[in-house]
Amino acid sequence: MSNPALMRRMPQIAHVDVNCFYASAERAFNPALEGKPVIVLSNNDGCAVTRSPEAKALGIPMGEPWFKLAPRAREWGLIALSSNYELYGDISARVMELLGRYSAWLEVYSIDEAFLGVKGTPTELITLGQTMKTAVRRNVGVPVCVGIAPTKTLAKLANKWAKNNPAFNGVCHWDSVPLPDRETLMRRLSVIEIWGVATRLTKRLNALGIHSILDLARADPVTIRDRFSVVMMRTVLELQGTPCIPMEEERIGRDQLIFSRSFATPITTTTGIQQVMSVYGQQASARLAKHGLQAKILTAFAATSHYNPKDTSYPSVCVPLPMPTADPVLLTKAAHALLPLIHEGIKYAKAGIMVTDLRPTANQAPLALFVNRHEERHVGTLLENVTRRYGRGSIGLGHAGLRGGPDWTMKRNMLSPRYTTHWDELPTVKAT
Amino acid sequence: MLISPVPVAAGYPSPAQDYFDGRIDLNAHLIKDITSTYVVRVAGESMEGAGISDGDELIVNRALEPRDGSVVVAVLDGELTIKRLRITSTGVVLQAENPAYPDIRVPSLSDLVIWGVATRCLHHV
Structure with a gap:
């Protein structure tokens, strides 16, 4: 694709995520943590869930229990912090609101990452990526990296590359990288590194001679569908550059649960959003109960459509719950904190809630x-x-x-x- | 001719009219950009001359470009510190607004980490 006019028309996807999110959020308010090995611990100060680059350099593995690290923390100068979910939730809401200003299409994917629809020439896209990176760092105070590619899967991969290779200066535009370099990267990385490939599937892929990401990208999509699933076929197609991972409506992650949906008809009233928030509140309650969990923080957001670039609005709010809860009334009430931010008459195409700081019910x-x-x-x-x-x-x-x-x-x-x-x-x- | 958007009742105002948008919203007036604005609390007396006292809250906007004369939050020795920024031809000075505290000189702005620019002081009277 060398025709700039054509490239400008082709939509691309930017994946933005915060580097070592929890540790970075802590550093934003405590500069003394800058340059030092920092880890953030899971609930009950159990194990390391976020490691700063300095902590990674000490060889601390992800998920390492704190009791194993504590005896050597002083000697290493290691700083451990408990999860401060209220802080992370608010910082996340700020990042998402800011990113919404750079694209009329924003999908909040998790507490620290989002997909954005973007258009432009390679130069324009890289500039946009750098602009967003600078703005989030300056306004909110946390560092992000950006991956831009034709599909979500490749955008995530590009982001990972941007994080690990300083030459990109935090922004990797996939199509701008020479093909041999992309292939070298994909050959070097195991399929386990790709978004959406679970550990248990790796063995089965390996049995078919598929070891690297490049192997998977070169596999026949139909064969993959027959041997695995439609989901795996989508991954193959995405690696080949065909976008096919749709907006997801509900996800449960390591420590968060997200509900979001695009509406068939845009919602233009506060009352309409209120109803949607009530539905999500109840759904979240049911899902939490099913997983035996309670939440302590709720984030609610809404967004206008990417087809309607004027009158954009991306309200987002983070609400600390009075106590860990799966109670539908409390969750709904919290989600209604979004309502004062809704502009009557603006066409909202999407809304959602995210609950975090999850812990087992007792x-x-x-x-x-x-x-x-x-x-x-x-x-x-x-x-x-x-x-x-x-x-x-x-x-x-x-x-x-x-x-x-x-x-x-x-x-x-x-x-x-x-x-x-x-x-x-x-x-x-x-x-x- | 002026037409009232709601029926005007003579006498005591209707309770339904209590739903109005006119109440002063401090967020709207004091915060320009919600993504970049933080509230911090002052500890110490070095900014008394600028009307900023121990225990006051400051509204800080991280997105503003620091200029000569700005009251800034700067990172000094790993701590957030409040100073008056002076940019002169001979260098950059972080000034205290209290003669009891010394100024800090640096060769240029790039030698400093400016965390944000204070826009308002919520002074306790």
Whole structure:
């Protein structure tokens, strides 16, 4: 494709994601963490879920339990932090809102990554990628990398390449890279590295002589469909440059659950969005219950269509829930925090919610009972006041509550302040 | 001729008219860009001369270009620090607004990490 006019018409997909998201969000407010090995631990301070490049360089594997690392942390200068989901949720909402300004088509894929529809010549696309990278870093304060390619699968691969090869300066436009270099990369990487290929499928692919990403890209799509599934065939087609992975409606990730949908007819009223949010709230509740999980943070968002480039609007809001919950009423109420941001009359083509900070359910029944009964009496406000005055964990709800219930026993010994969502925990600037 | 969008009742206003958009929204007035604006709290007295006291909250916009005279949050020794930025022909100075505190000189702006530019001070009176 050397015809610039043709290339300008061909839509491409940009995949943007935040480098070491949790660690980067912490660094944005605590510059002392810059350049030091930082890990963020899973719930209960269990294991490393995010590692800064310096922590990776120490050879700390993903998912390494903290108890194994703790004895050597001092010697390494390793800084471990508990998951601060309120902070991450707010930073995520800011990143997504900002990215929405650069494309009329945005798909929030997870807490730290999004797909955007983009058009232009290779030079224009690389410039756009650099512009977005600079803007997110400057405005929000976290570093991102960008991969741009004809399909989502290739865009993800391009992003991975941009992250690992400093020559790209954070932005890789797949089609601009000479073909032999792309093939070398795909030959070097195992199929396990590709988006959507699960570990258990790798062995079966290997049995067919498919080891590298390049092997998979050169496989016959029909054969792959017959031996595996339509999903795997789509991956092959995507690697060959044919876009075929549609908008997904529900995903459960390592620590998040997302519901989002495009509407057949655009929604133009706050009431309409309210109804959609109520449906999602209930769906999220059902899914959480099914997986035996409760959520602590909810993010709600809406977006205008990419076919309608004027009157764009990408409202996004992050809501800390009063306690870990799978309660449909609480989730719905939280999702309604989006409503004040909705512009009446604007055509919203898509909306969704994402719940994060998931943890296993325990003592759900008494907890839910107490919530509903006491909410009317403003027990929540009282609890917040006491907590504000005497610190988190100083008061809890009922017999399920005080240092006994699931949330209150959660170990988060290395929790940073909730810098952006709590007035009492704002970042401090020194005037000395 | 002026036409009222809602029926105007004589006498006591209808409670239905309580639904109006006129209430002052501080977010709308104090925050230009929600993606780049953070609120921080001041610790210390070095900016008293600029009307910024210990315990005050500042609205900081990270997206603004720091200029000569801006009150900036700069990263110094791994800490967020509030100073007045002075850009002169002889170099760049981070000024305290209190004679008890020394200025910090650097050769150029690129030697500094500016975290954001303060736009408002929520001073406790």
